[in-house]
Amino acid sequence: MNQESQCKDQFYIQMCLHLAANGGRSVAPNPMVGSVIVHDGKVIGEGFHEQFGGPHAEVNALRSVTEQTVLKNSTLYVNLEPCCHQGKTPPCVDAIINAGIPRVVIGHVDPNPAVSGNGIETLRAHGIEVRSNILEAECIDLNKRFVTVHQKKRPYIILKWAQTNDGFIARTDFSSKWISCEESRQLTHQWRGEEQGILVGTNTALHDDPQLTVRHGNGISPLRIVLDRYHRLPLNLQLLSDGLETWIFSYTERTVPGHVRYVLLHQESKELDQMLRYLANNGISSLLVEGGSTLHRSFIDQNIWDEARIFVSPTEFQSGIRAATLTGLPFRERNVGPDKLREFVYSEITSNS
Known part of the structure; x- marks a missing residue:
């Protein structure tokens, strides 16, 4: 030719x-x-x-x-x-x-x-x-989301968090509601509208009581997913009481409102593998993991992620709850309001191996 x-x-x-x-x-x-x-x-x-x-x-x-x-x-x-x-x-x-x-x-x-x-x-x-x-x-x-589902049998995974300039995601008493600026939060809502699922862990659900919906812009809100191993979440949280669909992954079942689906995990298998396989088999091709640091570390330690997007605020806490860390350099860094957005893609360099 x-x-x-x-x-x-x-x-x-x-x-x-x-x-x-x-x-x-x-x-x-x-x-x-x-x-x-x-x-x-x-x-x-x-x-x-x-x-x-x-x-x-x-x-x-x-x-x-x-x-x-x-x-x-x-x-x-x-x-x-x-x-x-x-x-x-x-x-x-x-x-x-x-x-x-x-x-x-x-x-x-x-x-x-x-x-x-x-x-x-x-x-x-x-x-x-x-x-x-x-x-x-x-x-x-x-x-890449479609390709990942068929090649890796799991959703395409994007880790996202905001941290202070000295590496904390929250104060020890969780009194710090927002770390990132308004522009960064609006961009986060745009990202939510681009992915099919959004995941948080028990601590984030308990302390932040988030809605995990798209409230800025016209995007479609993602499916809300919580990894709550031992059903510590009270039923008055927004995720369990606002009538919007939520999936909870846990080792035990409980009685919940009709909009909540409980998915049982099995002790003999890795919980992330179980959850991600279930999501892929049920039509979820992408997942935005919003927190917190324990959950992020689980994905990073097992090398189960594809992108990471980290907002770094000029604020400093001096002490608090440490953010997860990645090795290597971001493939891109840009300003979002007063924040820095650092974007990583998975490779052997940025993995934990």
Whole structure:
């Protein structure tokens, strides 16, 4: 393949990525997918996966083409391998084959075992030219939550906390309500709207009595999850009394309101592994872990995390409850109001091993 053709393929896959991002949380736990159809160097159709359970990107792109007869001489671009199994919608490969598309260009292979190369094989078996792994790294990054669920059998995990300049997340008596600034708190609410689940431990639930909802902006509030091993939480906490869905992971059961789901943990298995496997199996592809430091250390010590976002306030406490720590340098640091936001991605350097 010549360089000009390769550049064109990359250009149109980049278009697919921009389209795909429009799906956002609305498609979770499905991946974000965009598709573009090109005929004689012109885009004649485009679409993206708009809603979980709704038509996939390829189908929306095919439907958007005004002159269907030219599809037999067109190229379909899509950032993720077309599905080949019956799910909530029919297989996308069938729609592509029936439309007479002669060439398909794909960003990356679907990690879902139900697809995983089978979509490509089906297209090729019907005489369709297929080129794959175009801008593969960018395509994987867009759907890192989806990829993580299928490769690691757990949600994509983002650790988040705020700490003072001298490394504390709270005073010993928990009298410090806010450490981060207003701008940082608004950004946190934006992040909540981007993930499917939000997790805290018993101490955070007890001392902060949080709502764990999106109250700034228009995002969708995540599923609220608490690791409360021995049901220490009183029923008058907001998480247990406000009527919004909450999942509690515990070693024992108790009678709770109808909006609360208790999930039993087993003593013989690692609790984080049990919880994360359950979440992944029940459609939760991403998890924002907001605290506190004991819970954060559990994830860090077991090397079970993908990103960490740490707000550092100029305030100093001199003493108090220590924040968790990461080794290595952040991949990015920026100002958010008077705070510093340090962002880490998991690697062997930042792991505890």
